[in-house]
Amino acid sequence: xxxxxxxxxxxxxxxxxxxxxxxxxxxxxxxxxxxxxxxxxxxxxxxxxxxxxxxxxxxxxxxxxxxxxxxxxxxxxxxxxxxxxxxxxxxxxxxxxxxxxxxxxxxxxxxxxxxxxxxxxxxxxxxxxxxxxxxxxxxxxxxxxxxxxxxxxxxxxxxxxxxxxxxxxxxxxxxxxxxxxxxxxxxxxxxxxxxxxxxxxxxxxxxxxxxxxxxxxxxxxxxxxxxxxxxxxxxxxxxxxxxxxxxxxxxxxxxxxxxxxxxxxxxxxxxxxxxxxxxxxxxxxxxxxxxxxxxxxxxxxxxxxxxxxxxxxxxxxxxxxxxxxxxxxxxxxxx
Numbered sequence: 001x002x003x004x005x006x007x008x009x010x011x012x013x014x015x016x017x018x019x020x021x022x023x024x025x026x027x028x029x030x031x032x033x034x035x036x037x038x039x040x041x042x043x044x045x046x047x048x049x050x051x052x053x054x055x056x057x058x059x060x061x062x063x064x065x066x067x068x069x070x071x072x073x074x075x076x077x078x079x080x081x082x083x084x085x086x087x088x089x090x091x092x093x094x095x096x097x098x099x100x101x102x103x104x105x106x107x108x109x110x111x112x113x114x115x116x117x118x119x120x121x122x123x124x125x126x127x128x129x130x131x132x133x134x135x136x137x138x139x140x141x142x143x144x145x146x147x148x149x150x151x152x153x154x155x156x157x158x159x160x161x162x163x164x165x166x167x168x169x170x171x172x173x174x175x176x177x178x179x180x181x182x183x184x185x186x187x188x189x190x191x192x193x194x195x196x197x198x199x200x201x202x203x204x205x206x207x208x209x210x211x212x213x214x215x216x217x218x219x220x221x222x223x224x225x226x227x228x229x230x231x232x233x234x235x236x237x238x239x240x241x242x243x244x245x246x247x248x249x250x251x252x253x254x255x256x257x258x259x260x261x262x263x264x265x266x267x268x269x270x271x272x273x274x275x276x277x278x279x280x281x282x283x284x285x286x287x288x289x290x291x292x293x294x295x296x297x298x299x300x301x302x303x304x305x306x307x308x309x310x311x312x313x314x315x316x317x318x319x320x321x322x323x324x325x326x327x328x329x330x331x332x333x334x335x
Contacts, residue, residue, distance in 0.1 A: 037123070040140040042111075048148050049114055052088065057107040057124065057140040058096075067136075069093065070127040071107065081122055084115040085145060091124070107140075116149040215254035216327035222247045223320050232312035240312065241297035248290070248319055255326065265294040281326045293318040 043054040071091040078086040089110040096104045107126060113119070121142030128136045231240035249260035252268065256275050260268045269291050276282035293315045299305035
């Protein structure tokens with residue numbers, strides 16, 4: 001009876017022993033069958049003392065289907081894989097998914113070492129447990145880890161420090177390139193300022209500016225265009241008087257220097273009467289006719305008054321008469 005019990009314990013130990021603990025599982029991969037040994041790689045096969053690297057092991061496709069993966073127990077951490085190499089983490093499992101399909105499972109361990117030299121890592125087992133209790137063990141062959149030390153100056157036996165930044169002399173080509181960039185930047189700034197100024201002054205971008213018409217010529221051109229449009233016949237009395245009064249205001253600004261666009265009709269006429277003392281062309285009759293035109297325009301724009309066709313035509317005639325009689329005609333003198 002005792003022999004039967006010992007035989008049962010022997011078979012249980014033989015089945016579970018590959019996955020009990022890592023201390024009992026480390027073995028020489030060369031002693032295992034080739035179909036049970038898988039290759040593994042280090043993320044960095046050469047590190048400095050105290051540096052860290054990942055040891056990656058990939059389970060082949062199809063090996064884990066319907067089976068549970070049991071990993072060795074690394075506790076407590078850090079765990080010594082060898083006398084010189086330590087594991088800073090247990091076996092971590094990651095899924096590798098491509099095109100929404102599970103392609104493989106990767107197991108990895110974080111390693112470090114504080115002794116220089118080359119060390120062969122031990123084989124690591126991963127147990128695959130089926131639903132019926134069957135167990136298969138995959139052994140991952142340990143790669144070679146090289147641990148380097150910091151170079152030491154043999155003259156002073158001290159570690160090399162950080163080297164200063166290397167400085168190269170400035171070449172003529174670099175100076176010419178920098179000068180060209182500065183000239184190009186200055187040209188772009190000058191061109192931008194020139195374009196902005198000419199746009200503000202309503203001048204063409206290139207070439208000389210067109211000569212500006214005298215104030216009376218510019219005003220008469222606009223008044224003639226207003227006459228041709230005949231807006232009052234299209235039930236647009238407000239638009240008609242807005243164009244008519246604004247044209248006269250611009251003329252007053254350019255001809256007499258009165259900021260008429262910023263004044264009411266009464267303020268503008270008062271400023272015009274003050275200017276009459278210095279300009280003989282400004283008579284009471286011409287100012288009175290202009291005031292009548294502005295009065296009709298204010299009623300049409302602000303009081304919803306509808307002037308008759310006769311009043312509309314008379315307002316246009318008064319505007320043209322004012323511009324014609326107050327125009328400053330400058331004689332051209334030939335040298």
